[in-house]
Structure formats: C-alpha cells, structure tokens
Amino acid sequence: MISEKAQNVKLAEARRYIMERVPSLPELGIILGSGLGSFADLVEEKIVISYKDIPHFPISTVEGHAGQLVFGKVSGRKVMVMQGRFHYYEGYSMQEVTFPIRVMQVLGATGLIVTNAAGGINSGFHPGDLILIKDHLNLMGDNPLRGANLLSLGPRFPDLSEGYDLEWRQKALTIARELGINPQEGVYAAMSGPNYETPAEIRYLRTIGADMVGMSTVPEVIVANHGGMQVLGISCVTNMAAGILAQKLNHTEVMETAGRIETQFVQFVQALVRVL
Numbered sequence: 001m002i003s004e005k006a007q008n009v010k011l012a013e014a015r016r017y018i019m020e021r022v023p024s025l026p027e028l029g030i031i032l033g034s035g036l037g038s039f040a041d042l043v044e045e046k047i048v049i050s051y052k053d054i055p056h057f058p059i060s061t062v063e064g065h066a067g068q069l070v071f072g073k074v075s076g077r078k079v080m081v082m083q084g085r086f087h088y089y090e091g092y093s094m095q096e097v098t099f100p101i102r103v104m105q106v107l108g109a110t111g112l113i114v115t116n117a118a119g120g121i122n123s124g125f126h127p128g129d130l131i132l133i134k135d136h137l138n139l140m141g142d143n144p145l146r147g148a149n150l151l152s153l154g155p156r157f158p159d160l161s162e163g164y165d166l167e168w169r170q171k172a173l174t175i176a177r178e179l180g181i182n183p184q185e186g187v188y189a190a191m192s193g194p195n196y197e198t199p200a201e202i203r204y205l206r207t208i209g210a211d212m213v214g215m216s217t218v219p220e221v222i223v224a225n226h227g228g229m230q231v232l233g234i235s236c237v238t239n240m241a242a243g244i245l246a247q248k249l250n251h252t253e254v255m256e257t258a259g260r261i262e263t264q265f266v267q268f269v270q271a272l273v274r275v276l
Helices: 004-021 037-042 099-106 167-180 199-207 220-224 251-260 262-275
Strands: 029-033 046-048 069-072 077-083 113-120 130-138 185-190 212-214 231-242
Touching: 004 037, 004 099, 029 037, 029 099, 029 262, 037 077, 037 099, 037 262, 046 199, 077 262, 099 130, 113 220, 113 262, 130 167, 130 262, 167 231, 185 231, 220 231, 231 251, 231 262
Parallel strands: 029 077, 029 113, 113 231, 130 185, 185 212
Antiparallel strands: 046 069, 069 077, 113 212, 130 231
C-alpha cells in the first residue's frame, strides 16, 4: 500500500508538470469512454499532453482510448478532458486507475462528467441509447479508497447516497428531451473484466437491480465523491449483455456502435457543459 505522504508527493509532481504547461486550471473534468473520444475535437485553445509524459500517470492500452489529456475551453468552461481512461483489468491498481481524478482535484476541478460504453441488461434499452447513471453496484472486488486516506482531499468514510448528483441529472434529462434523446436513467454495475460476463452473471446482475454493465467508471466516481466533486455519469449502450440476445459479444461491436452515435453523444455532452 502507498502511504498518504507518497501519494501526495506523486500528486504534487503531476500537478507541477501540468501547471507549467497549462495557462488556466480546469473547473470541470470529462472522461471519454471507448469510441467516444471525438468530443475532444470541440475543445478550444487546446493544450494536449500525452499521458506518458505526465509524472506517475498510467498509460492507456485499450483500443478506442487515445491516451492524452486535453486542456482548454468548451462552451466557455475551462475543462480537462481525459481522451481515454485506465482500467483495473489492464493490471493497474485501483489507486493508479483513479490517479487522474486525484490530479483533477489538486488542480481545482469541482465537477466531473464520466462516460463509458456499457452492455445493456434492461430489456427496455437498445444499442445506441444514452443512459444517465443514477446509481452503481461495485462488483469489482476492490475499492480505490482502500489503504491510507488522503485526508487533505476527503474523509475516511465518504457518503455515496447521491454519488451521481441529482440536480445535474435533472438538468441532463431536460437537455436530453430538448435534443430528441429518450431521457432514461439506470443502475450501472462494474465488473473487473476483461472477459465479458456470462449469461448466468447477467441474470444475477438483473436480479440485484443492474440496468447496464461495464468494466470502468465506478472507481473514478468513488474517488470523485471522496474529493467532493459533483458527478454526472453517462453510459452509451453499445451492445446487449450476454444472454439478452442470441449472439456473441466482441469489442468491434462496441466500437462500431459508439462510432454510430458519436455525433449525438458529442452534442449532448457539449450542451451539458454549458449548464452544469
């Protein structure tokens, strides 16, 4: 386990590196999931920093994740966009997976929009749907807050009764209607991966209340809440989960569906940035 002091030293070094290259600090962080990276093209006055150049930053290894931070403005808001994220299944610790969220916090960001590609469990969802996350199930077998607590950023026992900000969700539902997007919410279940779930696991997840399933997001949201950030989560349903339809799953389908709705997704997130 990494001590609180060691974690703070790493954060300070990453913060210093970024501040030497970015003229203004972000107020809002945005994480772009698999196949959804083109939102970064909207950023104005952009400064791009590769993950590999930032002290202590992991490196994204998954197709559909560009692996860079994009700083600048969207709709007049100062943003820090993660074009690609890190996953527990890549072999990183939970602290490494969530290190970028900690960096957002020490840079002063107070809000987070987190997005992902997810498998649909709720039979009312369809590939291509954009679903607001209203709650989650952490079934990854680990927790990013395990170990030394970063007391300067948050309490030992943070509250997650409203892990996904209610006010932000209500604003997002209104915007979805205005854009012609069917306003839907659901519970996101996080599994460790990297294999897709079995039909039996999906039946179990449905029984305990999951509407969609994926391999990310929850660690980031836990750490964001620990650090006092407001959070909005959006899942892009890129495929129906195992056993829902009579077909096998593959990452190509995930990328193809994400690409098909990317324009709508970008419009949605851009509109959200204006009002959150």
